[in-house]
Amino acid sequence: MFKFKIITTHFQAEEKYGPIVEVNNVAKWLSELCPDDLQIAFAPYKGQTSWHRDSQIRIIRRDDPGWWNHYHNNYDNAYQKEKGRKWSLGPIVDTGKPLTKQVPIIAISEFHKQITMEDMGYNEELISLIPTIVDTHLFSPGQKNKEITVGWIGYDNGFDKAREKKGVEVIPFLAKKFPHIQFEMVHALKPAFTHEWLKEDLPNLKIITGIAHDKMPEIIRRWHVMVCGSKWETGATSVVEAMSCGVPIIAANMQVLPEIASSQILLDVTYSHPPETEYPFDWTKESLQKFADALEHMLSDPIRYQTYVSDAIKASQRQSPENVAKKWFEFIYKCRDYYNKK
Known part of the structure; x- marks a missing residue:
């Protein structure tokens, strides 16, 4: 033994x-x-x-x-x-x-x-x-919201203040670009720096925090798409959890993401430094627009969208x-x- x-x-x-x-x-x-x-x-x-x-x-x-x-x-x-x-x-x-x-x-x-x-x-x-x-017994597909809903998971504080790592700037940009779509940001901790990345009231953006892990599937499976704004991921468990719920992914084509989400939309994007962006390591304006173009592309064709859903579920089973x-x-x-x- x-x-x-x-x-x-x-x-x-x-x-x-x-x-x-x-x-x-x-x-x-x-x-x-x-x-x-x-x-x-x-x-x-x-x-x-x-x-x-x-x-x-x-x-x-x-x-x-x-x-x-x-x-x-x-x-x-x-x-x-x-x-x-x-x-x-x-x-x-x-x-x-x-x-x-x-x-x-x-x-x-x-x-x-x-x-x-x-x-x-x-x-x-x-x-x-x-x-x-990825607890696929817990994270599984379910009923999606009637309104198109896009999710994000991360935090803006913690080990490294994390704004530059998790890409919080992506969601306010998209929420302003697509006022007819609902956006939800799930933060691991209560956000501490919203004054830096949320410059205006966006009625279609909801911030959620303090969620127990076993309650996360109830939130995620309602989403139609998850946008991962991260610039650094070594495991990206939350991405695979979303895929296990049948939620397609839009993310940067870097670090671990090509290994776990090759069937999803992965973007060749870059982050920059002032004065090109407002904050160190924010995605460039061109990169943010690529996220917006990808979201429109994913949602514009129901058949193509369902292919992303099926591929996401299949890939998640590896974990x-x-x-x-x-x-x-x-x-x-x-x-x-x-x-x-x-």
């Missing part, structure tokens, strides 16, 4: 950032689908429990002996003290932090893998590519719990065999 422990920080936090969603889904599905010859446990900060309270998730102490130690991230003191042989890492890794040695590691996309290899000088043979889990959990178990066996060879 190989005992594999995932040491993490938070299962619960005010924000609903991708890493919080990812570790909760991993805990739920690795626990439920675990093979008979493995034991899997999770060791978060004291007092932290998964969202999925009805699952068979084993929570243990961070220093509980006898387990292979997998560090979900390399941010905290538990990781910094690691001196043993039985450990692995990822996928939430700060590539700026030096490693004491190279061990089995997880990347969530080919793009993420290349960053890991380049920034950390990592041995490719030690990197396993495991995408984020179903069953498919991704299988890759995790292969990684766990790799760790077991890696240790036995030492």
